[in-house]
Amino acid sequence: QSALTQPRSVSGSPGQSVTISCTGSNNDVGDYNYVSWYQQHPGKVPKLIIFDVSKRPSGVPDRFSASKSGNTASLTISGLQAEDEADYYCCSYAGSYSIVIFGGGTKLTVL
Amino acid sequence: QVRLQESGPGLVKPSETLSLTCTVSDSYISSGYYWGWIRQPPGKGLEWIGSIYFSGSAFYNGSLKSRVTISMDTSKNQFSLKLSSVTAADTAVYYCARLNGATNSYFDYWGQGTLVTVYS
Numbered sequence: 311q312s313a314l315t316q317p318r319s320v321s322g323s324p325g326q327s328v329t330i331s332c333t334g335s336n337n338d339v340g341d342y343n344y345v346s347w348y349q350q351h352p353g354k355v356p357k358l359i360i361f362d363v364s365k366r367p368s369g370v371p372d373r374f375s376a377s378k379s380g381n382t383a384s385l386t387i388s389g390l391q392a393e394d395e396a397d398y399y400c401c402s403y404a405g406s407y408s409i410v411i412f413g414g415g416t417k418l419t420v421l
Numbered sequence: 422q423v424r425l426q427e428s429g430p431g432l433v434k435p436s437e438t439l440s441l442t443c444t445v446s447d448s449y450i451s452s453g454y455y456w457g458w459i460r461q462p463p464g465k466g467l468e469w470i471g472s473i474y475f476s477g478s479a480f481y482n483g484s485l486k487s488r489v490t491i492s493m494d495t496s497k498n499q500f501s502l503k504l505s506s507v508t509a510a511d512t513a514v515y516y517c518a519r520l521n522g523a524t525n526s527y528f529d530y531w532g533q534g535t536l537v538t539v540y541s
Contacts, residue, residue: 313466346527348467355516355534356459356467361527399467403526409480410457410526415466 314339314400314413321419327388330416332400333381338411340381344403347376347385350415351396360385387418395420423448425517425532433511435541439504443517443532444497451475451495455520457528458491458502460513468513472520473500507539 315333322328347360358367360376376385387394400413429441450456457472471481473491481489493500514536518528
């Protein structure tokens with residue numbers, strides 16, 4: 311199992327939109343609609359912000375949206391706010407025996 | 422609101438076994454969910470270690486499988502992690518979490534995490 315591939319960093323100005331990609335394979339992202347995304351502020355616990363590719367848990371702003379095409383999942387944050395500055399991790403189901411794979415994480419900087 | 426709390430030694434010597442326990446509150450671990458462990462080395466990303474179901478069925482990350490055991494004590498509403506033959510590479514914050522979803526593949530509730538340092 312190899313980690314899903316994410317850009318190490320992305321940046322954007324307040325009010326802008328940014329997209330973070332998450333590339334896997336036919337054995338994980340490409341084969342299942344079970345991608346989740348987590349936001350982690352420095353020193354804090356990861357927080358679930360997207361599950362099942364594009365669903366938002368209660369309380370997560372609709373500025374956060376996500377999708378998937380082929381082996382790549384994407385998280386888009388629109389109307390960037392300073393509080394969005396954090397690390398973001400994607401995660402995918404990878405088949406039998408409930409195997410789960412994380413991406414390497416992307417650091418979002420709000421300029 | 423499900424609450425999880427990790428506990429265990431913060432320091433472990435190389436070649437010894439790391440042992441952590443996760444105590445679950447406001448939910449029963451026998452309630453039909455999977456429960457899992459994730460770790461994060463300092464300054465690095467998240468790594469799934471393994472998951473367990475209340476039936477006792479456990480699934481592990483292939484890269485750690487030979488050293489990991491996850492077990493459950495329903496009477497105490499706890500599940501545990503044992504990682505044997507540790508090295509400095511096992512130094513990390515260890516999180517316990519609840520899995521949810523049709524394939525039990527996303528983590529909706531997390532513990533606060535506990536730092537385990539492997540030192541000699």
